[in-house]
Amino acid sequence: MEFSSKLLENAVNEMSQLPGIGKRTALRLVLHLLRQPEERAFQLSYAIQKVRAEVNFCKSCNNISDTELCEICANPNRHNGVICVVEDIRDVMAIENTGSFRGLYHVLGGKISPMDGIGPQDLKIQSLVEKVKSGETKELIFAMSPTMEGDTTNFYIFRQLDGLDVKTSTIARGISAGNELEYADEITLGRSIIDRIPFVASLKS
Amino acid sequence: MEFSSKLLENAVNEMSQLPGIGKRTALRLVLHLLRQPEERAFQLSYAIQKVRAEVNFCKSCNNISDTELCEICANPNRHNGVICVVEDIRDVMAIENTGSFRGLYHVLGGKISPMDGIGPQDLKIQSLVEKVKSGETKELIFAMSPTMEGDTTNFYIFRQLDGLDVKTSTIARGISAGNELEYADEITLGRSIIDRIPFVASLKS
Known part of the structure; x- marks a missing residue:
């Protein structure tokens, strides 16, 4: 040009x-x-x-914030025993929008991706492990995107937690609301059958 | 959000x-x-x-320029008797890329569009008419997009030139290179037959 x-x-x-x-x-x-x-x-x-x-990052969860502690971490009504581990702040916004989570977050700032030259040391994994070691955390929810990189990141963190007394879970994978079964991919559909939930529980939300 | x-x-x-x-x-x-x-x-x-x-606009043609006269207007090798009237500087760049025009440009800065509240007084039409009145211009080439607004703008300028000794032309409309005839719209295909050119002339470029 x-x-x-x-x-x-x-x-x-x-x-x-x-x-x-x-x-x-x-x-x-x-x-x-x-x-x-x-x-x-x-x-x-x-x-x-x-x-x-x-720009400032919350010193506890690494979320973008104008104050030292972000609004979520500073809110005494949130359960500080449950931490949802996410990739970036857009995921925090998405989960907050659902209104179904009342715990805290931990923003990693990316996911492990050797192809893009991003290793564990580039992410806020160490501070997460330290937080768990300090003892208040009862459960970590891995809420990474269900991709190869997301799974790798989850697994890497899981290994770092070896020997620590913390429950780990990952967000459910299954058929999205409104989707047609016939267009679902095999992995998702297969997992949704293996991880099926009691019908009565599905009526709750 | x-x-x-x-x-x-x-x-x-x-x-x-x-x-x-x-x-x-x-x-x-x-x-x-x-x-x-x-x-x-x-x-x-x-x-x-x-x-x-x-940012600076060329005082003659209204093209974006770092100097008072843009490079094209200041170039003594360009024919100052032919002026190509375009909507904005992207059109100048596009026509310059073809290498088939050696005259000068006049950038209107938009097209007449009542729906968007843009009337003739919002465009650099008056300065174009003055330029033609000053006498050196032999031909104006209207190179607006072939839309309702483009046609309106062409026609408005044409009326302003009433009584002035200047040739006016518009860029050819026809089937684009590489296009299939069956997918061409009726207006374009119809015009391409009415405005057909001698076969020998078509071999030239």
């Missing part, structure tokens, strides 16, 4: 570094900003700078 | 004002920036601010 302006070229190049944004989309976004009042572009620029410079 | 941090919420809100970027995508982009080294986010922030604050 040939640009008539270096400033424009630079902005498009920076914008196209974002995931899923190619050069053409980046150009469209930058041209949109040029058509908007100056304040709009400055507000975006300022918000990006500010969030990157001042 | 419930955010655990005001800074994060603010950045996501600003990002999701961009066209085609919803809240979820915005969150993904902001979390990506948080995982990157600080410089990356600052460079993006700075590039956006700088392009908006310092």
Whole structure:
């Protein structure tokens, strides 16, 4: 792409570094900003700078937070005996939206993925193990995505907990609400039969 | 969406004002920036601010440029008797890429679109008419997208040129290279027959 302006070229190049944004989309976004009042572009620029410079992670669970302890960890009404282990803060938001979990979270910040060069030392696993060792945790719920990397991460953490008195569980895998059985994959359908639950229990939620 | 941090919420809100970027995508982009080294986010922030604050439009053709006259207008080898009228600078880039045009451009900055509240006074039409009145222009090529709005804009400009000694043309409409005839729409196929060209001429390019 040939640009008539270096400033424009630079902005498009920076914008196209974002995931899923190619050069053409980046150009469209930058041209949109040029058509908007100056304040709009400055507000975006300022918000990006500010969030990157001042963002804070909860010192207990590693969730993004404006305070030292995030709202969830600081809430005395949450059960601190159950910790739900998730990949990133979007998972915290998703689970919070369901309203079915009243314990605490632990955000790993990713999953073990040798293909992407991410090993256990790049994730907040050590602090999780320390937390469990300190004794208050009765149950860890692994809520990673059911992929190869998610399973590997779960298993790695499970091994680190060897000898510690903590219950571990993983979120149920099965047929999603509203899905047709015939389109479910074999692994999921198979697991949903092996892990079947008493019908009376299924009426509860 | 419930955010655990005001800074994060603010950045996501600003990002999701961009066209085609919803809240979820915005969150993904902001979390990506948080995982990157600080410089990356600052460079993006700075590039956006700088392009908006310092961007310059060519005083002759309204193309984005770092100098007072853009490279095309300032190039003595371009024919200043032919002006190609386009909607925005992406069209200039697209036509320049073909290498088949050696004249100058005039960037309108949009097209007449009452639905979006864009009238002729919002576009750089007056300066185009003045340019033609000043006498050097022999031909105007309308290169707007072949839509209702594009056609309206072409026609509006055409009426403004009443009584002026200037040739007007529009880019050819027809079947695109590589397209199957049976999938072409009726209007395009019909026009391509009415506007047929001598076979010998078609061999030239």
